[in-house]
Amino acid sequence: MVSHPPGGGARAVARCIALREPPFSAEPGMLFRAYLTPAHGAALGRLAEWMREAGMTVRLDGAANLIGRYEGWRDMPPLVMGSHIDSVRDGGSYDGPLGIMLAIEAVEALAASGKRAPFPIEIYAFGDEEGSRFPASMLTSRAVAGTLDAAGLEMADREGVTLADALRQAGERWEIVTGRAPFGETAPFGDAAQYLAARHPGAIAYLEAHIEQGPVLEAAGLAVGVVTGIAAQLRYNIAVTGMAGHAGTTTMPLRRDALAAAAEMVLAAERIAREAASDVVATVGRLSALPGAPNVIPGRVDFTLDVRSLDHGRRDSAAAAILDAFAAIADRRGVALETGQTNDFAASPCDPALMDLLSASLAAAGQPAFRLPSGAGHDAMNMAALCPTAMLFLRCAGGISHNPAEHVDPADAEIALQVMLGFLDRLGETL
Structure with a gap:
């Protein structure tokens, strides 16, 4: 088992809060971080720093997803973990970013222990899940999964800016095209070929930790639960x-x-x-x-x-x-x-074998192996077209989400981190 110093869950929570204010939000006093905006770019820059500090190499794909990679000791497809970095207008701090922060903490625990999994680990900070800018949601995970049509690049935001134009503008603003951006290895993006080239070549599995955005876990008095599928x-x-x-x-x-x-x-x-x-x-x-x-x-x-x-x-x-x-x-x-x-x-059932690994990890962390469905959509439902998927839900106070009152107890985040590390160990033992 990978050991890790206590406090990683609390740091993940604190980092989510840190991304609530400008320049990581478009407006002071409220969180709003839409895809391909300056606030999005600023958040990616800070995430890139945290990923590198955890021992990862960092790159940006053609859909402006930030990817941190921690090599394994075998030459094989990676385990992908992550969630989304964008938000709804006047949203909460944890919807999306907490899953990214916990994944970074898991890799940092591995690196601090001098350990590697047999598989590489890739952490994705998806740029668009909420659909807060363009009239469709989950654009970037659909690009990675290979389910986004090139025609989607012609959709426009409320100002009439197309997705293709927004990509080009962001590339210039973040200096990605010249390779001077703080994200590591980059390539020009902005046209359909580059966006669709974000499709992943293949992964062994996808794991996403996310707040429940509902009251079930809190009503059951539980910190975490295993997701059975997405509506x-x-x-x-x-x-x-x-x-x-x-x-x-x-x-x-x-x-x-x-x-x-x-x-x-x-x-x-x-x-x-x-x-x-x-x-x-x-x-x-x-x-x-x-x-x-x-x-x-x-x-x-x-x-x-x-x-x-x-x-x-x-x-x-x-x-x-x-x-x-x-x-x-x-x-x-x-x-x-x-x-x-x-x-x-489409409805997206989670992989039974991965659910069992998560349940065993919950039990090892002293948690009941509780299972529940997700009425909310998540990037995992798109990644299911690429590989088997699993999701871990965390309790959120009052079931409140998409609201500034969204709250996660750092102790619950610490439990989730223990479960994720147990999942990594158990997945490695199956290979």
Whole structure:
């Protein structure tokens, strides 16, 4: 077993907190770190320092994922560990970064003990998981897994900047193209060929530690748990177009109020998901009304729809029912409806053998071998196209996430680190 000095879990937590403020966040007083922004670049620079201090070589791939590598004593594909470094607007400190920090601590414990696993270890700091900048999520892990189409590079952010242009701009800003960036060996990126060349040649497994983002572990009084699988997701952009008009002179029967129609649609999505009486969930997470004046009837509303379930059939049935309800509402209210699917992520079961290794590591750390599913999406669901995957969940206070109140106990992070080190030992013994 690899021994490590106590405090690695606490340091992982402290490092997450350190990345909360500028320049690692785009705004003072709140965390917002979107893909390919200066805050993203600053965070990668600091992560590169910590990776090197832990004994790793560091590089950046064509999708701007930061990769730290710790060589093994055999010539074989690596174990990949990691998570994402981006955040939602006004998000929490631990969603994503904690998994990266714990992976760095695991490698540092190996290096401090003068030990290497039989396999190389690669730690990925994925650049985009949240979809906070572009109208799709998990772009960078999809690139690594080889499941991202080159057409995705033409999607644009709210300012009209395409992903390809954002890559080129970031390359110039971070001086990556000239090789002077602090990330180690780099190559120019910014076009489809380079982005898609981020595809990984192959790994023996992928392990991601992540906060649960829910209340199950806390309710059970447990610090950590083994994830059994990740729910399937469908996500849509919805546009409702009515007729803008004067709020005082347009009588109620003559109105084609886009916001009133959208409000009814939101409630229909909630009702249909509730009536499913299963694990189906439906969420409208973003809504904007135009022209946005207090004395003007809204003429256009744009909103998102997210539908999830661990079962593809339940997910798809609920989504179809919701979209049918939207169409009926639009027809009855005389407004136009446009729907566009942006994400379709399959349910992703974790590998049974890897789950068993994690469970044995939990038991060795004095923890019950508790298992639970993930309703939230994670980069692991994309990496499953590349290799077997496993996830370790950590308790978060109140189940709160995507919120500044997100909190992780350093003692729980220390337990998670012990479990990860036990997993590395047990995985090595199987090879």
